[in-house]
Amino acid sequence: MSITNVSLATEDPFQQLTLRTGFYLQSIPDIALADMEVALRFWSEEVGKHAGFKAFITIYKSLDQMRTDFYQGKINFIVSSPLPIVDTFDPALLADGYKIVHSDTSAKNQLLIITHKNSGVNHFKDIKNKQLSILISDPISEMFVDLLSLKYFGKQAKEVFPNIDRIQRSNQLIFKLFFKKTDLILVYRNAYQLAIELNPQIKSNTRVISRLANIPRGLGFFHRKVNPKFRESVLAEMEKLETHPRGRQLMALFHAEKIQRSSIADLKTTQQLKKKYLQLIDRVRKQ
Amino acid sequence: MAVKIRSRFFLRVFIHFASLVLVIMLSFTFMMIPMQKKALLQIMYTQGVTVSRSIIQASSDAIITNDFGFIVEHNVEVLKNNPSIHYIAIAPLRGKTIWVDQTGWRVLEDPISLLTELQSEHIEYEIEHQQWEAEGYHLVYPIEFSGIKWGWLHVDFATDEYNAYIRDMYLQLVYLAGIAIVLLMVIGYFFARWVTRPVSIISDLATQVANGNLEVQSKIKRHDEIGVLSNSFNKMVQSLQQSKQKLENYNQQLEQEVKKRTLALDALNQNLDKKVKEEVHQRQEQERLLIHQSRLAAMGEMIGAIAHQWRQPLNALSLVLQNQHMNYQAGQLNDQAMSRSMEKSERLINKMSTTIDDFRNFFKPNKQAELFNINALVHTTVNLLDAQFKSHNIEINIACEENLNIKGFQGEFSQVILNLLNNAKDILLERQIVSPNISISAHRIANGISIRVSDNAGGIPDDIINKIYEPYFTTKEEGKGTGIGLYMSKMIVENNMMGKLYHYNNSEGAAFMIEIPTQLPK
Incomplete structure (x- = not known):
């Protein structure tokens, strides 16, 4: 789905000095589509105006379409959660971009598995026949639960948990757990921390039994063919996003504390996780 | 205000x-x-x-x-x-x-x-x-x-x-x-002004009217009570103007009437003045006549007194002459007897001469006020009548303080004392009092001297007690009294000496009191 028409005035679209962002919608499940569209449109226009270049944004529901457009140069910058990038895009075509972080310390960018204290679950091994609730479109969560299920039970998650409840937003997951409507949830640490800030009773009534560290919530990468100077100038503006009123508004929407420069190295944890996951799958199949 | x-x-x-x-x-x-x-x-x-x-x-x-x-x-x-x-x-x-x-x-x-x-x-x-x-x-x-x-x-x-x-x-x-x-202040101001201004104007006009200006007219034309008041005020002023006009006319008439009357009065005054002058002249003439009569009466009285005074030395002189004649006849008229007769005669003649001097001094007019002693004056005056008192056995008691000096006309005052003594002597003789006596006393009172002349003749009858100072009033037989003695005495004491002469009856008789200031007022 394209909300902005990108005109290709020159023969090589990568040489056009405009920022053409492709945004994979399902990588940020907590945010409503309408809010996202409005916020990104304003952001791209205002930041571009401020930095002296034109900016456009396209929100994608299909990764294949997003990949095709990126390879053809219709978009020259992609934004998504790390796993879709690892799954879909050739790392060799990616150049440095930015990432959304919730804290300076990467330890806080964690995916947590949380139970209720009275549920009797102290370890992932104890989760048999328990109700699991995860975010509705978070491939990392799906893969992490699958990975742990394969690791501890030699089965995929859908076999270990007869009913996996998929929910739109993180705070809904936390509410379900707090009010004992589910036994196990997967949420990112920033959402959990935020929920505790709003109600400290959550911390005293829940327990984290497992965590996956260094998982950035969202990342952006340029196409390698984009003019390096232009890339640097855009990234320099991105790093100043928090100084801009509209930028702060956008960061608040993503529950982000900072925008930092990203590199291919930021995909490493995800790549390793996927590699391990694939190994376990392969092992189980062989058995 | x-x-x-x-x-x-x-x-x-x-x-x-x-x-x-x-x-x-x-x-x-x-x-x-x-x-x-x-x-x-x-x-x-x-x-x-x-x-x-x-x-x-x-x-x-x-x-x-x-x-x-x-x-x-x-x-x-x-x-x-x-x-x-x-x-x-x-x-x-x-x-x-x-x-x-x-x-x-x-x-x-x-x-x-x-x-x-x-x-x-x-x-x-x-x-x-x-x-x-x-x-x-x-x-x-x-x-x-x-x-x-x-x-x-x-x-x-x-x-x-x-x-x-x-x-x-x-x-x-x-x-x-x-x-x-x-707004209240502004509207209130204009409202109050709207209400009070016509009243103030009429009040001003009324004040002018009160000060006499009847030419003022209220120009307020309104169809309310203020308008009625304004009209009434104007009518009132017109009414006052008419009244004032009437008053002025009446005043003019009055002034003319007053002028007429004034002229008449002036004429009357002129006549009256003339009449008063004539009356005064007549009165002065009358008084002068009275004084003259008084003096004549006094002289008559004095002549009688002199006659009494001279009677005794004349008898003695007659006896001296008879004795000398008898001595001559007896051949005893010697130098010694002659010398004794001459000495005695001369003494008697001197006494008679002294009597004449006394009377002449008594009638000598005093042109200027002079200081005199009351006690001495009383004794001198009594001496003038002494012969008469003695011939009628009238006892004279004099009790005057020494050093009672007053400034005045001595002759006029002697005449007053003489009048009072003569009146007392006459009434004592008329009523034939057994032991007649006359008392004269004088003493100092506040701001003056009081002199009292009293008798024991029984007093003044009540029916005449208020008439005795009237001129020509007398109770004496015709030819014996003129009726001007007391009148003149009162005039001398009260007009010339600024004193008071009054009388009263006591248990024995009448008492006349003279009170005169020590110094005559200027």
């Missing part, structure tokens, strides 16, 4: 008008404030009920299924979008209360008394500000589904807006009051 009175009248009207409007305005304000507050409370109540219904409606499925997560999420969203809501609490009939406020949410382990106290079957509300930091409008909405009670929804709204509105209202009232007071 007129200005002050007008100012007072203006001020009185102005103050009354301003007070009345101010009272009405304040009354209106004090009626408006509670009404406004009540209306605001009603608005808050409606707002509270609407919000509560909205929350319950949106959360109804979650409430029925006890999906507290949704309830919390929804209420967090409601609070996020409504900063004026302090908190929302969902209190199930059975179960723990869920509390959501602007900072977070929690499950209440123990119910808060504020919440439970207000929970009833009806919608309740209360403005509270003790338990929470900010004042709030707390509304409790009972939750029911199909007539089954589920619990209560508590919503607490900030009353900031309400308070701000009240503050604004008070401020507006203050502004309005300020504007109203200014």
Whole structure:
């Protein structure tokens, strides 16, 4: 789905000095589509105006379409959660971009598995026949639960948990757990921390039994063919996003504390996780 | 003074008008404030009920299924979008209360008394500000589904807006009051001026009329009581003008009449003056005549006295002559006898000569006032009559203090004493008193000297006691008294010597008192 028409005035679209962002919608499940569209449109226009270049944004529901457009140069910058990038895009075509972080310390960018204290679950091994609730479109969560299920039970998650409840937003997951409507949830640490800030009773009534560290919530990468100077100038503006009123508004929407420069190295944890996951799958199949 | 009175009248009207409007305005304000507050409370109540219904409606499925997560999420969203809501609490009939406020949410382990106290079957509300930091409008909405009670929804709204509105209202009232007071001053001024100006004008005109200006006219033309007053004033002034004209005419007539009368009076006065002068002249002539008569009478009296005085030395001289004749006949007229007769005769003649001198001195007119001694004057005067008193056996008692000196006309005063002594002698002889006596005393009194001449002749009869000083009044036989002695005596004492002459009867007879000042007034 394209909300902005990108005109290709020159023969090589990568040489056009405009920022053409492709945004994979399902990588940020907590945010409503309408809010996202409005916020990104304003952001791209205002930041571009401020930095002296034109900016456009396209929100994608299909990764294949997003990949095709990126390879053809219709978009020259992609934004998504790390796993879709690892799954879909050739790392060799990616150049440095930015990432959304919730804290300076990467330890806080964690995916947590949380139970209720009275549920009797102290370890992932104890989760048999328990109700699991995860975010509705978070491939990392799906893969992490699958990975742990394969690791501890030699089965995929859908076999270990007869009913996996998929929910739109993180705070809904936390509410379900707090009010004992589910036994196990997967949420990112920033959402959990935020929920505790709003109600400290959550911390005293829940327990984290497992965590996956260094998982950035969202990342952006340029196409390698984009003019390096232009890339640097855009990234320099991105790093100043928090100084801009509209930028702060956008960061608040993503529950982000900072925008930092990203590199291919930021995909490493995800790549390793996927590699391990694939190994376990392969092992189980062989058995 | 007129200005002050007008100012007072203006001020009185102005103050009354301003007070009345101010009272009405304040009354209106004090009626408006509670009404406004009540209306605001009603608005808050409606707002509270609407919000509560909205929350319950949106959360109804979650409430029925006890999906507290949704309830919390929804209420967090409601609070996020409504900063004026302090908190929302969902209190199930059975179960723990869920509390959501602007900072977070929690499950209440123990119910808060504020919440439970207000929970009833009806919608309740209360403005509270003790338990929470900010004042709030707390509304409790009972939750029911199909007539089954589920619990209560508590919503607490900030009353900031309400308070701000009240503050604004008070401020507006203050502004309005300020504007109203200014308007009041201006309108009141013009109103008071409108009311008082014609009165002031008429008052001014009335003052001018009071000061005599009858040419003024009120130009106020109005169709109200002031207009009537103005017309009446003008009529009154016209009426006064006519009256004044009449008065002036009458005055002219009077003046003419007065002139006539004055002329007549002048003529009369001239005649009267002439008559008075004539009368005065006549009176002066009469007085002069009286004085002359008096003097003649006194001289007559004196001649009698001289006759009495001379009788004894003349007899003695006759005897000396008879003795000398007898000595001559007897041949005994020798030198010694002759010398003795001559010496005796000469002594008698000298005595007679002295008597003549005394009388001449008595009648010698005094042209200037001189200091004289009362005691000496009394003795001298008594000596003039001494022969007569002795021949009639009248006893004379003189008791005068020494050093009683007065300044005056000695001859005139001697005549007064002589008159009184003669009158006393005459009445004593007329009434044939057995032991007649006359007492003369003089002593000092305050500011003067008092001289008393009294007798024992029985006093003055009552029927004549008030007439004795009238001229020509006498009780003596014809030829013996002229009736001017006492009249002249009173004139001398009271007119010439500025004293007093009066009389009274005592147990023995009449007493005449002379009181004269030591010094004659200038």
